[in-house]
Every structure is written in structure tokens, then in C-alpha cells.
Amino acid sequence: MRPALFLPLLFFAAVASFVLALAAGSQGLEPAVAWQALLGDADSLEREVILGLRLPRALAAFGCGALLALAGAMLQALLRNPLADPFVLGISGGAGAMVLLAMLAGLSGLLLAGAGLAGALLSLAVLLALAWRGGLLPHRLLLAGVILSSAWGALVTLILALAPDAPLRGMVFWLMGDLSGVDPANAALPPLAAVLALLLAWPLARGFDALGQGETAARALGVAVGRLRAGALLLAAAMTTLAVLAAGSIGFVGLVTPHVLRLAGLRRHRLLLPGCVLAGGTLLLLADLAARTIAAPRQLPVGAVTAAIGAPLFLWLLARERR
Amino acid sequence: MKLATRDLSVSIAGRDVCRKLDLMIEAGSRWAILGVNGVGKTTLLSTLAGLRPPRDGDILLDGAPIHAMAARERGRRLGLMVQEDRDDPEATVREVALLGRLPHLAWWQAESGHDEALARYAIEAVGLGGLEQRRAATLSGGERRRLALAALLAQEVPLLLLDEPTSHLDMHQQIALLDLLVGWSGRTLVMTLHEVNLAARYCTHVLLLFGDGQCCAGPVAEMLSAEVLSRLYRHPVSAVDTARGIHYFPG
Numbered sequence A: 001m002r003p004a005l006f007l008p009l010l011f012f013a014a015v016a017s018f019v020l021a022l023a024a025g026s027q028g029l030e031p032a033v034a035w036q037a038l039l040g041d042a043d044s045l046e047r048e049v050i051l052g053l054r055l056p057r058a059l060a061a062f063g064c065g066a067l068l069a070l071a072g073a074m075l076q077a078l079l080r081n082p083l084a085d086p087f088v089l090g091i092s093g094g095a096g097a098m099v100l101l102a103m104l105a106g107l108s109g110l111l112l113a114g115a116g117l118a119g120a121l122l123s124l125a126v127l128l129a130l131a132w133r134g135g136l137l138p139h140r141l142l143l144a145g146v147i148l149s150s151a152w153g154a155l156v157t158l159i160l161a162l163a164p165d166a167p168l169r170g171m172v173f174w175l176m177g178d179l180s181g182v183d184p185a186n187a188a189l190p191p192l193a194a195v196l197a198l199l200l201a202w203p204l205a206r207g208f209d210a211l212g213q214g215e216t217a218a219r220a221l222g223v224a225v226g227r228l229r230a231g232a233l234l235l236a237a238a239m240t241t242l243a244v245l246a247a248g249s250i251g252f253v254g255l256v257t258p259h260v261l262r263l264a265g266l267r268r269h270r271l272l273l274p275g276c277v278l279a280g281g282t283l284l285l286l287a288d289l290a291a292r293t294i295a296a297p298r299q300l301p302v303g304a305v306t307a308a309i310g311a312p313l314f315l316w317l318l319a320r321e322r323r
Numbered sequence B: 001m002k003l004a005t006r007d008l009s010v011s012i013a014g015r016d017v018c019r020k021l022d023l024m025i026e027a028g029s030r031w032a033i034l035g036v037n038g039v040g041k042t043t044l045l046s047t048l049a050g051l052r053p054p055r056d057g058d059i060l061l062d063g064a065p066i067h068a069m070a071a072r073e074r075g076r077r078l079g080l081m082v083q084e085d086r087d088d089p090e091a092t093v094r095e096v097a098l099l100g101r102l103p104h105l106a107w108w109q110a111e112s113g114h115d116e117a118l119a120r121y122a123i124e125a126v127g128l129g130g131l132e133q134r135r136a137a138t139l140s141g142g143e144r145r146r147l148a149l150a151a152l153l154a155q156e157v158p159l160l161l162l163d164e165p166t167s168h169l170d171m172h173q174q175i176a177l178l179d180l181l182v183g184w185s186g187r188t189l190v191m192t193l194h195e196v197n198l199a200a201r202y203c204t205h206v207l208l209l210f211g212d213g214q215c216c217a218g219p220v221a222e223m224l225s226a227e228v229l230s231r232l233y234r235h236p237v238s239a240v241d242t243a244r245g246i247h248y249f250p251g
Helices: A003-023 A031-039 A044-078 A091-104 A110-131 A138-162 A168-176 A189-211 A215-220 A225-247 A253-263 A269-293 A302-320 B041-048 B071-077 B093-104 B113-125 B141-155 B171-183 B196-202 B226-233
Strands: B003-012 B015-025 B030-034 B056-061 B078-081 B159-163 B188-192 B205-211 B214-219 B237-242 B245-250
Touching: A003 A031, A003 A044, A003 A269, A031 A044, A044 A189, A044 A225, A044 A253, A044 A269, A091 A110, A091 A138, A091 A168, A091 A225, A110 A138, A110 A225, A138 A168, A168 A302, A189 A215, A189 A225, A189 A269, A189 B093, A215 A225, A215 B078, A253 A269, A253 A302, A269 A302, B003 B041, B015 B041, B015 B205, B015 B214, B030 B041, B030 B196, B041 B159, B041 B188, B071 B078, B071 B093, B078 B141, B093 B113, B093 B141, B113 B141, B141 B171, B171 B196, B196 B245, B205 B226, B226 B237, B226 B245
Parallel strands: B030 B188, B030 B205, B078 B159, B159 B188
Antiparallel strands: B003 B015, B003 B056, B205 B214, B237 B245
């Protein structure tokens, strides 16, 4: 199959999973009813469940998955490392810890977002400082990421230990990656941001392809590598922060999605990047659907679901890596 | 396409590669840069390609300073083959060759049929026809060198800078690759080489780097001699006159 044909396929998968996510739940609805509720002719309870609860959550899930997968694909290209991902490298850990700290300090809104971005950028700066020796050294990068993640984890544990009891359960759930607390008023933000990020990243796609041949070769082909790297790292950090703010720290979507798509033949970034938005969004939407239906009426944090799928996959990829 | 340097001084890690170098690389000429390992051949080549600022002096591409040129514009005029092939483990032969079209395409443009045809022709020309869908990382060292050359060919640039184009190649493949390079009429070549006899056979000019910033340049016939090469390689070199010209070997 031609790689370009995957994109319409992924689009239909995304639409189908949306319909499924709106219809399924503790109050099961026929997909046709869900569709009618969306269009505005269904009774008010069903409308309330779908528009007030499930649609915002589905939008946020899709958006966060899209942001994380896009950030993962960009980091993998920039750092020339197939194991790069905002979660593995401690970038989302940094954003999460700083957001938690800011919450504890009583900050909200944009200040909270600013704190998260600062945490993500700080992580990136530390990673580059430790792994850059005239070029990125992949093993140092992963090692630094692991250590950074555990350092942020320690800070988070400290914050949780000192936090008052009342918000503790919510904080823990948010940290594990949780979409149940999505604010309906802001639910459209992650998918809109994902589309915007794609529009910003897509013009860089051929530059990412060229980086696969090494930095010198890319520069000789006319790619402004320094500018590309700075811009794309900043964009990846901002996308990670937004996903963390909306849904906490969700792992492995950013790692696994680009890999699966590359295996399916979407190797060139002009196709891979839009593919990541569609597939990453669909993946997290379905993972969230599983999280809220598997143990119903109890809800699992979606981060636990993605980790249960993603961790073995990560280990498999690591084992496959020969160089 | 003419490449010239004026008072060019290049240094790396506090060591001089060349001092006050004036070069005039005319269109269609073929240059070899010779010198011992570590003398700075690669550094000089990437400086000439505009990827590294010189310590002093100017590099002019058709009269215009190369460092003031936009990166894409530079990519349409000269191509560089780097010494190590660091292929993306996933990319196919076709995808690597198509990357040569990058400087010619705006970000919104997809590769046209013309671009695809050029890449296909380039792959055929270097003898990799039929391997388009193979992953580049699974090719042998020699095949990867030829793939790098195919990408350069697809780039359609009049000036080619090549860093050790014959490394990893056996004797037959060295000759085949250089024959191919020289056969592309009108292109200007500047390459670093380890094998002085290949330089003598295929190049019109040489640039000799002696270390400590000493260098000299000129036509092959005037520059190469057993005495000069002994000094260049810090090892006695002898010359023997054969039917195919003078050959040099370590004494």
C-alpha cells in the first residue's frame, strides 16, 4: 500500500474512535443516538452526558495524544534517537513537577502554564548540557533522561508528602495521567494546539528527513540546522507542557506512535507528522476509553493504561536496537 | 561555477590547517586535497563548503562571499559528500537519493515527477538500480558511498566537494566511481584523497597540506614529485615511470 493512503485511513479511524468514545460508557448509547445528540435532536439527559462529559473528555484525550505523538516524532528526528520521547527524557516530568509546585504555591491559569513550560525547558537544557559533546551522544542522552526523570520523581514525591490531604488523591491521579478532571471550557484547547503545532512543524518536515543523514549532510543540503533544532525543541517543549497541563504525565504515546507509523511505511516526515497527530490522538482516545470502561464504574488513570501497553513495547524496541 | 579563496586561513583547535591561501578553482577543473591523516583536509573541505567560518580571509563562489549566501542557495550551487555515511536506519535508497532534491524544493512543494525521475536516474547511474526500496542501512560500505554519490547527482550542482569518496571501496570500485565522477561533464570537483596515484590519474590540480599551516597548490604535473610527496607524507616516496604515467609508492 502506498504510504500516503494511510492518512485517510487514519482519519477514518480517528472519526470512528470518536463515535465509539461518545457512545460507550457506564450509560451505553447506540452510536446513532450519540450522533443525534451531537446534532442536537436527542433527549436532554443523553445530550448532557455526551456534550457535557464525554465530548470534552474525548476532545482533550485526542488533542493530548496528538500533541505527545507529534512531540515524540520531532524529538526522535532532532535527537537522532528512536527512543526519544517527552516522557522517557524527563521533559514531561519537569513540566509536571513545576506545575505541581506552582499549584501548591496557589498559582493558576497562565502562571501555571508558564511554570510547566519552564520545567520542560529546564529539562531540555539539562539534557543538552549533559549529552552534547560537539554532537548529541545517544547513550548519554538516554542516561541523562532517565536520571532527570527520577530526579523530578523525587521532587514530586516530596511535594506530595508535604501537600495537604484534601487534594492529594486528585494530584496523584493527575500525575499518573488522568483525563477525568478535564475542564469542559478548555477541552478544545489541546486539539486546536495540536493542529497549530502541526501547521508550524510541517514546513520543517524535509529538514527532519535530512537530519537523518547527519548534521553536516543536512547543512550541506541547505537546512539551517541550528534554527531548526532550536525552533523544534521549543515547540516540542510547549506541546509537552500543554499535554501535561490538560492530562498530567502520560507516557509512551510519544514513543510508540511514530514507531508504529514508521513500521507501516510513513518514514518521511511530510507524512509522518500528520500521521502522528491522527494516530496519537486515536491511540490516547482509545486508551482513555479503556481506562474508564475496563473497571467501570471505577476509573483508571489513562497513564496506567498507556504505560501498560507502552513499557513492554519500549523494552522490545530497546532490545531490537543493535547499534 | 568558480570557487576562489583570498588570503584564506583556517585553523582547528588552535592548529593551522592553511595560512594565507589563494586558490582559483576554475569551472571544470578537478582538485585533490592531499596530506597526512589529521592535517585538516576535512576541516578545509567543510570550510570551502561554507559550513564552517574561516579564521580569516574570504571564500568566493562566482565572486560572491559564500558565508553571506543563504543556505538553500548554497545547496543549489554546491554539494558535499561527507566522509561517514550516517544513514537514517529506516530510510530507503530512493528516499536518500531524493533528499538531494531538497535545496530545489520549497517547503510546500511535493517532489514532482521530474524529481523522482532524477533520483531514479542517479540511482541507476551509480549502479544501484533495482535496490530503490532497500533500506540504506543494509547496503555494504561501497554501496553506501555510491548512494551518497547518487544523492549528489540528484542535487544537480555544478560544484562537488567530496570527502574521501573512495574510502571503503575496493580497487575496481575506486576506479569505477572516479570514472563516473569525471565522466559528468563540466562539473567542478574538489576531493580529499588518501591515494596519491588516484589524484595523479584523475585530477588536474592538487592542494598539498603540509601541516602547521604550510600549503601549496597548482597543476598536478608541476606539483607532484617524489621529493615533494616525501615531505608531504613524512615518509620516503619513490616514483616510477609507467605507460600510464608516473606512479608513486612508499620507499
